Amino acid sequence: MNSETLNTLDSYSKNKYKYGFVTEIDSEKPKKGLDEDTIRFISLKKNEPDWMLEWRLKAFSKWKKMKEPKWANLNFPEIDYQDIYYYSAPKGFDKKPKDLSEVDPKLIETYNKLGIPLEEQKVLAGVAVDVVFDSVSVATTYKGELEKLGIIFCSIGEAIQKHPDLIKKYLGSVIPAGDHSFSALNSAVFTDGSFVYIPEGVKCPMELSTYFRINAENTGQFERTLIIADKGSYVSYLEGCTAPKRDDNQLHAANVELIAFEDAEIKYSTVQNWYPGDEDGIGGIYNFVTKRGLCAGKNSKISWTQVETGSAITWKYPSCILKGDNSIGEFYSVAITNNFQQADTGTKMTHIGKNTKSKIISKGISLGKSQNTYRGEVSFLRKADKARNYTQCDSLLVGNQCGAHTVPYIDSKNNTAVIEHEASTSKINEDQLYYCRQRGLSHEEAVSLIVNGFCKQVLQELPMEFAVEAQKLVSISLEGSVG
């Protein structure tokens, strides 16, 4: 690697985070730390029915007996669960505002700064947005229009109030509270998130989107999202996240459950841009996320697409349980780590039904002193006749102090399964850079172009409205210039 490349890389790692501002707004919090009182406080604040509180307390008692999963290739000091606020809401949020005129203008300004305009007329055509600020949902746009089709799109808090039957039946049905310690923690203290129900035969006409923002200091965000696609329905859902720059690490432990019934399809896309910490590895979000989809019915399909550029630590494995015959699970991932970021991400595809198919495309890009791991598990149970998996893992190293790791597990109990696995690791190619620059592109433009090209297979899976944003984000993560 020549000196100019190293200089450019050095300037990249002086990564500037565009969303690092703090909104000065009074917030209401319980005392720090986690015990039954904290959970009662949250449940009370959310005006929840008793069964919900019971559910939370049960999860809490499970959590107390559990230890964090330790198998990931991640290095971080022990999390002090008693040093975290588990709930934070802008003051005056006891009742959710009915419309935007009741929302604090500072909040609206925050989202405008983030490029998420809340006024419906300004919202990108065809995207309905739910925004979550710390622990509460601020606004959901386009609700009326969706209701006409029978689609429910609201905060999970609202769903607990208005659709208890659906919540009782499906919450925790894909990710049981006792699955592991982070899912138990989330089940005990989750504050807000989105709920989606698409009725039988309905194709949701617009992208549904949730935007998560952590603002308050020392506050964990524990969102919970549940999406149910009934028979023959279709929905595409997007999720975006940012947080202010802070020197402390903040915990984010989300649970996302998807259920697709017969012939239904759910497309779930994430652009994760939590604050990654500074160039010395100070601060940043600890992102422990459990995402799991159940292809419950025949011919159902669940497709995860993620662009992970933020967080000091990412621990995340969006998975599919392919129970229905002929069901399909897909996972497309771009994970970029810079400076001291660590990512351990991948997927789990569990083939249960006959003729089930899964496809995994993972692109890891490591810069600076970061560590980037793909971890995947593909398993075929005994009855999964003629199931197939295709896995492709590509890693790109930029610089010589970073690491890329690939840890694929394959477990087959059915000998008709067909498994294909391809993996590659490469360094950014000096010949490609030379070629681009000879055509007049700057060194930075050339790197950004090559990396975007490397990710294209994944980026093209994103909905149009997001693809351009994601491409920009990829460039920003590399060049560190304020866009």
Add this chain to the structure above:
Amino acid sequence: MFLEIKDLSVKIENKNILKRLNLNINKGEVHAIMGPNGSGKSTLANVLAGKEDYEILNGRINFKDNDLFDLNIEERAQEGMFLAFQYPVEIPGVNITPFLHSAINSKRKRMNEEEIDNLSFAKLLKSKANDLGINIDMLKRSVNTGFSGGEKKRYEILQMSILNPDLAILDETDSGLDIDALKIVTDGVNKLKTNDNSFLIITHYQKLLNYIKPDYVHVMVNGSIVKSGGSEIAAEIEKDGFQKFQ
């Protein structure tokens, strides 16, 4: 003087490649450099383009009133230097249209010219591709990815005709081309040729010079130019090889 190379000595990894090389090119001229393998022809092309693996031991290069060593790779390109590569590299996932669009605009920016918009650029690209007999479908593919040797070379010429350089260096563009591809490539060069631009054609064989008529032919052996003259030299080499120059 348009391009002036004076007493240029260059080494790479402790090996002296170019030795006190001199070459002058005026506006509107076509020069050909011929030489056996390992004589330093490609090194010269890469040193001109600014590739960083080389150590300049001695000499200077002036290009359009610039000291070339003050400019980095992209600045040289933006000043109008184009290198058609001997082995164009594949860049998967990067489409030729935005790639060349960015390239042309970076050049325009440096020249303080207005940037060209998407639509006008798409039209320009299409018409140039048409001129060169390049299928429009080829424009939808990633840069050089999965192309045959001939396709890559045609692609280089397409890029050259879009960027319209002042000095085009063709590094063994004829190698690996069949006669039809060679005709397309050389037609492209001949179409682009004006009184305001210059060409430096590097080749091992005389074949290419049947299609592009050089004003000057130089014989390069062992890092220096040992003989210069008109196209009669090419004929001499065709007949007797490089033996007598060594």
